[in-house]
Amino acid sequence: MSYNINIFVLLQKLPPSMEYTPEQLNYFRLCYIAFNLIPEGLRKVFKQEWDFLYKTCSLGEWKDTPKNGVDFYNKESKKSHTKNTRCLATIQKGNTADWDCTCLIFAILFSDSIGTSLSPSIRNDVDDLRQVRNGVAHISEGKLTDFDFQNCVGKVIAAFNSLRLPISLVEEVKNQTSFPTAEVNNLMTQVANLQVDLQEAQNTTKIKEEEVKALTQEINSRIDSFCSLAFKPSHQIIRRSKDVTRIMKKMEELEEGIIGAISTIYMSGNPGCGKSQIARQIGQEYFDKRSREGLTFVATLNAETLQTLADSYLSLARQLGVTEYTLTNLATSKVHSFKETIQHLKRLILPKMKQFPNWLIIADNVVDLRLVRDDLPPTGSKDWGQGQVLITTQDNSTIPPNGLHTFHEPLSRGMQADDAVELLKEVSQITKHEEVEKVLRFLSINHLP
Numbered sequence: 001m002s003y004n005i006n007i008f009v010l011l012q013k014l015p016p017s018m019e020y021t022p023e024q025l026n027y028f029r030l031c032y033i034a035f036n037l038i039p040e041g042l043r044k045v046f047k048q049e050w051d052f053l054y055k056t057c058s059l060g061e062w063k064d065t066p067k068n069g070v071d072f073y074n075k076e077s078k079k080s081h082t083k084n085t086r087c088l089a090t091i092q093k094g095n096t097a098d099w100d101c102t103c104l105i106f107a108i109l110f111s112d113s114i115g116t117s118l119s120p121s122i123r124n125d126v127d128d129l130r131q132v133r134n135g136v137a138h139i140s141e142g143k144l145t146d147f148d149f150q151n152c153v154g155k156v157i158a159a160f161n162s163l164r165l166p167i168s169l170v171e172e173v174k175n176q177t178s179f180p181t182a183e184v185n186n187l188m189t190q191v192a193n194l195q196v197d198l199q200e201a202q203n204t205t206k207i208k209e210e211e212v213k214a215l216t217q218e219i220n221s222r223i224d225s226f227c228s229l230a231f232k233p234s235h236q237i238i239r240r241s242k243d244v245t246r247i248m249k250k251m252e253e254l255e256e257g258i259i260g261a262i263s264t265i266y267m268s269g270n271p272g273c274g275k276s277q278i279a280r281q282i283g284q285e286y287f288d289k290r291s292r293e294g295l296t297f298v299a300t301l302n303a304e305t306l307q308t309l310a311d312s313y314l315s316l317a318r319q320l321g322v323t324e325y326t327l328t329n330l331a332t333s334k335v336h337s338f339k340e341t342i343q344h345l346k347r348l349i350l351p352k353m354k355q356f357p358n359w360l361i362i363a364d365n366v367v368d369l370r371l372v373r374d375d376l377p378p379t380g381s382k383d384w385g386q387g388q389v390l391i392t393t394q395d396n397s398t399i400p401p402n403g404l405h406t407f408h409e410p411l412s413r414g415m416q417a418d419d420a421v422e423l424l425k426e427v428s429q430i431t432k433h434e435e436v437e438k439v440l441r442f443l444s445i446n447h448l449p
Helices: 006-012 022-054 066-075 078-083 085-091 101-110 120-136 146-162 168-174 181-219 241-257 275-293 306-319 324-332 338-353 369-375 417-428 433-442
Strands: 263-268 296-302 358-366 387-393 406-410
Touching (some): 022 066, 022 168, 022 338, 085 101, 241 406, 275 358, 275 387, 296 306, 306 324, 324 338, 358 369
Parallel strands (some): 263 387, 296 358, 358 387
16 A cells, blocks of 8 residues: 655645645644644553553553563563564554554454453543544545544543543644644644554554454354253252252342442351352252343362462353453463453453343352452452352451341351251161151251151
8 A cells, every 4th residue: 555645744844824725724733632632632541441450460550661561561462572672662662652553453452461451442542533543644635524523522532531531632623723833743743653553563553453344253252041051069958949949049139239330248157067069059059040130150160279269250251252362362462371361361251241130149268368359359359240259268267247239148057957858868778757857867967856
């Protein structure tokens, strides 16, 4: 693709007293928006997305420091280093004030550290701004009709509103009736530089756009309800009806009391008290009921260690429809800890979970609540949609008191007497209730009425 830049040379030679036509003024105003206001907006979007992903982990908040730039560079793959050498040379210095639109758009849309986990809505808005900015380079005559100008500025204002960026300066330029010659000369230089950048990046951009298109199609694919529960044990088990009914009733009360937020239920007890099996039975009953009402899911996370939790989140991401392309990029990226992997995966599944009116996550076998608490959907949060987290643990030390968002069910006392009778009948094949009672008394189970 070739560009005609002779018009820019001519415009730069215009005398200061030259009066610009309305169509030229339209063009200059659009250039100002593209090269001054859009980059400022994109800098805010970049920092917002970086902080969302990394503020609470070892990389930390983006503060325009050299360390920030090195962290970004290190998270990019070898393939990215090869394709984006010029942008990364600027980005790794860390100061976003020095980044032009090319750097900012790469960092937001096409980088490994942010681009692979960007939400569809933000991706579309930033891409609209990219198209407006790139469109400037295709206007060979330095003129723009009122219709085309209003159309371009409308796209910018719509994208800024969606991204929650201020639009007052865009509106001010939109209504401007004159333009200083010195400012025009500066804008023309930026247009010429943009054309060179676009020429160099054309092939790479085309490939990336095709990848984005394929990903968007996968992301927008149909989602279904699903239920993922822990495996049944090899030994005999029985339904703990009273425990399940009691706990589920409390779950419903919590849900009704905090509509639209996450509630957390803790089940604690010694090994062998049946925590995991009660959680499994609750999960099945929850799914059977909610799936008849609409879209829902139940997922089980093995929260025994950070590694098992990360593996469980990976499985959940696949079930929620996160693309293999995205997960493969995550697997090959420079992630330094399981904590960081979990934060990445949570970022990927968050928009997916919001598509479900309700959901239940069972965090099973938690050994240390303090270790994994921050890696589970946060209690009371409304950012994840309306869902519940059911935690099974032996760790009583940091379970919060019952409240608006939480409930604790201790299970150390063992199963209910009626459940014990049914289990003994099933295991021993004794059919007469009287004989079962004799066996229970012999086993020192004295809770029968």
